[in-house]
Amino acid sequence: MKYCSISEVSAKFNIPESTLRYYEKKGLLPLIERDEAGRRLFSENQMTLLEIIIYLKNTHMPVKGIQQYVNWVVEGDSTTERRLEMMKNHKQAVLAEISLMKVALKAIDVKITRYKNRMISMNNEMKDQLIKNGEEEV
């Protein structure tokens, strides 16, 4: 089993060390061992857990939810059903959020189209103006 220091984990996952300490304190990263000097040693398992924590964060699960999930992981197989329920619910929440974002994207696209067209007509008006000025000057 290979262990990583906090700086290695920080570099690997691109997460500040302060955040990793904060996650430990909040119970998101449980049972981290220490070396003789008291420095954290992250096991493979913990890094795998960190990976899923990052996925849960990327899908906006609040820290408290992740905390609950991690507690259940630590508790072991007796919590499998609760974890299954949690992940199923979370999946639905994420799907709902994604579709909300997609609806918003459409509205944003409408804006983009409108602004593009406005740019074009403003451009045309400028040209017309130049031509008109040209005629008047001839």
Add this chain to the structure above:
Amino acid sequence: MKYCSISEVSAKFNIPESTLRYYEKKGLLPLIERDEAGRRLFSENQMTLLEIIIYLKNTHMPVKGIQQYVNWVVEGDSTTERRLEMMKNHKQAVLAEISLMKVALKAIDVKITRYKNRMISMNNEMKDQLIKNGEEEV
């Protein structure tokens, strides 16, 4: 032009009145008129703006960004190009976020599958145990 009171807007968009007041204070809802008694009157235009603000919030644009956008809207056609750029950038950010979420969803699906299978095997083990006990009792 029809105007709405704050309670009507709150009900229509399902946003607390306190939040609408906060948005006004932060400059997200500019130029709101008042009746003789000092109560807010939301115009059609402002409600259209509120709708796009909600879309921008749903796609996680920070209040400061929305503020900037609204300032440009108020400023008028001379800011069309900047608004176009902003919306194009924001669209890319949203697409990136959605794809991050979709990657996470796959990891969540893996968990769901794993937990389902574990439930099944735990179930089977229980049945085996029952059968074994049955045989021993015969």
Add this chain to the structure above:
DNA sequence: GGTTGACTTAAACCATGGTTTAAGTCGTAT
């Protein structure tokens, strides 16, 4: 004409999710 109910304000308060600071301990390279 007094009590409701809907609104107003400024300012204090809150939750979330970290980040920063200060003071101190190791282990190693010079």
Add this chain to the structure above:
DNA sequence: ATACGACTTAAACCATGGTTTAAGTCAACC
């Protein structure tokens, strides 16, 4: 042996995005 860099802790601090509170105004109904 000492200086340096990497780490430790607890506690204070911060940004974001609201929400709540307290004190007051107004219009309308009874």
